Amino acid sequence: IAIVCQSVDAKANPFGQTPNVLPVEVPCLGMVSPRLMLRAFDLGAQGFLMISSKDKCRFKLDCTDWKGTVQFVQRLLEKWAIEPERVAAFDEGILSRELPRFNQMITTLAPTSLTPSQSTSIPEKSVALPAMILAMTEKLGVHAIGNIAAGNVPFGKLTLDASKCTGCGVCATVCTTGALSNLSATGSCKLVFRQEACIGCAQCVETCPEKCLHVTKVLQFDKLNHQTETIFEVEFVRCRSCGAPVAPKAMIDAVRSRLGTTGEAASRLEMCP
Secondary structure (H helix, E strand, C coil): CEEEECCCCHHHCCHHHCCCCCEEEECCHHHCCHHHHHHHHHCCCCCEEEEECCCCCCCCCCHHHHHHHHHHHHHHHHHCCCCHHHEEEEEHHHHHHHHHHHHHHHHHCCCCCCCHHHCCCCCCCCCHHHHHHHHHHHHHCCCCCCEECCCCCCCEEEEECCCCCCCCCHHHHCCCCCCEEECCCCCEEEEEECHHHCCCCCHHHHHCCCCCEEEEECEEHHHCCCCCEEEEEEEEEECCCCCCEEEEHHHHHHHHHHHCCCHHHHHHHHCCC
């Protein structure tokens, strides 16, 4: 499969003279996701090319974005014991020379064990990319372990500094994928993280008023199977008068510290309106 940027000069491309290559034109290489690339292999493709047109991108996209996606998929293939050189990126200026070489290289490799007659089924109501990675790992019969941090990784790992967090829960309200959830009940405040759903957008980091969150772009294979992790938990302070929950203890302590209140003034912080 050769994904070709729309800006590439169609008259200059050598696809007609190169057998076994299926060119697919797209408006922008930036729209080619890891899931699409993996799906091509899952359906039987033996190689995947990204063909760009240097300095002609009408969307002014930084090429490091899609080249980072190529690098990520290469590292993923390595984890599956599949040759990473099956994925490559060329500029149209060298395409006539490199395409025949790439095609010849692919023919020297043994076919992957991914066949189109057994395309991977993705469970309903699952996050598409993590589900595909898990399903293809099982289909290949390999035991992928470790992390992938190279390239444009579409996953994030969230860490929290509990000494700064007040449990306000604002971070969870801006998480568009549901990777971060506020499970606060009447007894305690709890923040729960699910890495398979995290895309590393860092909106939670930017929103956090205490600046206690940090996101690292990484894929951890052992975190893709619906595991959740409690990254913060603290009890609620109850009203001294009626016993109703007022706020997380960490928040009350932070306000008390900043105001420098003591005695009766401090005790009023532990009362509901």
